[in-house]
Amino acid sequence: MPTTRMRRAVVLVTVLLGAGVQSFSGAPSPPPPSPLLPRLVSEGHAPGAALLAGPAYSADPGASTESAASADSAHSPDSANSAHSSDAANSADPKRPAGFPDSAHSTDSTRFESAGTGIRRADRFRAGSVTKTFVATVVLQLDAERRLRLDDTVASHLPGLLAGPTGRRVTLRALLSHTSGLPDYATSPGPAPTTAVEAVRSALAVRPPRPPGSYAYANTNYAVLGMVVERVTGRSYATEARRRIINPLGLTGTSFPGARTALPDPHGRAYDARGRDVTSLDPRGAGAAGELISTLDDLNRFYAALLGGRLLPPSQLRALLDTRPAHGAYGLGIYPRTLSCGTTVWGHNGHIPGSYVRTAATADGRRSLTFRVNTDTLAAGTLAALEPALLEDEFCTDRERSRAGS
Template sequence: MPTLRALFVAPLLLALLGLGATPLPEESFPTPAMSHLSRFVAGGGAPTAALLARRASTAPYDTFRSTGPGIRRADRFRAGSVTKTFVAAVVLQLAGEGRLRLSDPVDRLLPGLIRGNGNDGRRITLRALLDHTSGLNDYTADASARPLSAADAVRVALSHRPTGAPGHYAYANTNYVVLGLVVRRVTGHDYATEIRRRIINPLRLTGTSLPGARTTLPSPHGRGFTRDPADGTLRDVTALDPRGAGAAGELISTLDDLDRFYTALLGGEILRPAELAAMLDTTATHGVYGLGVYPQRLSCGLTVWGHNGHITGSRVRTAATRDGRHVLTYRVDTDALADAEALETALLDAEFCARAPTVRAP
């Protein structure tokens, strides 16, 4: 799994990422992953946690489970870096339409934007932005900066030397902020408009939005918490200014919508075969990251695809089989989750490596 830097990590902004079968009633068929969910609270320190698993097969299921009343299936939440998959899908659609090429240097579309301090947009391609091999510094790593626009974020990144030469994998939120500017240059519309037009509206993702400068979550929603470094107590950070995340992580969504999105994406509803193949190509990163998605190999040998999101007050992860017919999204209402990777891996192993539930005749 790639090392993903959370958006809005303190002190930055004091906080700052159908299925083909009729779904069965939620919680009809308990799955092995459900028993792991409580560990996010008991071991990870999250106030509450929830998951939604879907499988289209001879034994289809659609199962929601939560650890308490403070987190519901219909809740809107901040999805953090899951935004990157949406942005990547738009860029790949534009490539499929011939409006840009992944081999285009950034400077061809955004002349002079990336220049100075060892950074050079003439040597960085759009593909390198998509798979984090650009070498650009991650603007969220600068603890002294509080950028509230894409231009601000780029300036912060360019105040630092590159993290490595182009071609070296280094996850950086700056890459997707720049891609948001690319979308505007190519289409004449901001990335949020293009995501709504190309993905949210066609898939009817009614709980998904890009808030811009809106600091509150749409209803219904729960709360979001972060841990105060001074005394370790959880602090409510439900309301925050998402502009610093932008195209790297401002998305708001729901469990149902994220399951639906990744099912459609991997099932070929959003991208044509050539563009989907490009998205899943991890050659440049030696198997670590594709274009807006990453693979994770589980203990049983199965590889799942998706992305995680880690933003103030929220941690999210969606993973799906290559065909999109088995997908799980979980979320917790805090970014301060102890042993997060171990808990997540155990959850995914339990869901994807166990046998599907058996349907009993009524």
């Protein structure tokens, strides 16, 4: 009977609509924008600030990363001009670790926020000392391949670089963990060196090395590591990072500029503390300690892969996160921060003229946050106060729980 059928149809539609409304209303609403990011701009007197946060890329924890042998066969080493990657070269290797999408873009559930002016999500920027995590990953991969050992001395790979007993007692592990006792060339007076050898010599001209064992952050350590990678592989650290990390992960916005002074497009502008445009600069003064160019998406993707076990075997991953040599302050090219909620996040910051960036991720690599400002100096105290607050806001508050859908 038509009337009965109509009634049944009305009931069915009502039930379906009710189910849809219930499903929609039960879905977690997106968290509100962080109130902290605008404070980096207003209180820090920065032109702009941005962050990208959210769940990491999908990863199969049971799958192992291919060794680099199966992959495509502020100071730079002597071969900077010829061996560094270009953006075209960065996309040349189609191989990807299992579990990662082919695209370098992040999932739809990530959150991008910006404040002030001049920063877009896709912009490339100078990532400073985040370079150290890339270089450390290359060294640990070489350790896994038994092409070097972390307890090798500098003298065993670079005889004569560090004179006297220093070269015979400083190990690669000490360089990676900043416990070598070498002085920091970045604090040396005079013009910035343009090669790694110059960087080491300028550091040692200021003061002699201290005995190894105490943690003291020094860019010189990574200038030496860049030379070790080149001596062991016959290729620059930039080439090795490209073929071992950048290409396999599809980090299409990441490159090592070598002597190239311009940022690749797209990019915004970068400013020093006096408001001068420093977008173009000679990156050779950063080299293996800090020359990297990258994007928000790429940095989240890299740390997710690294901590998720996509780039290192278990033994080397444990070594990466071992802070005992540095008495809890630093691992090997990465450092921890334990938050008030008990969560420990791992990552690195980067500080170079015109840019400050900080990346942090959970120990399993499943959640990450990268934020940046387009100046290298914020107003006094602003960064010290707001960086921890940004990490707490992302990893310890209802924001994190709402994003996880719990």
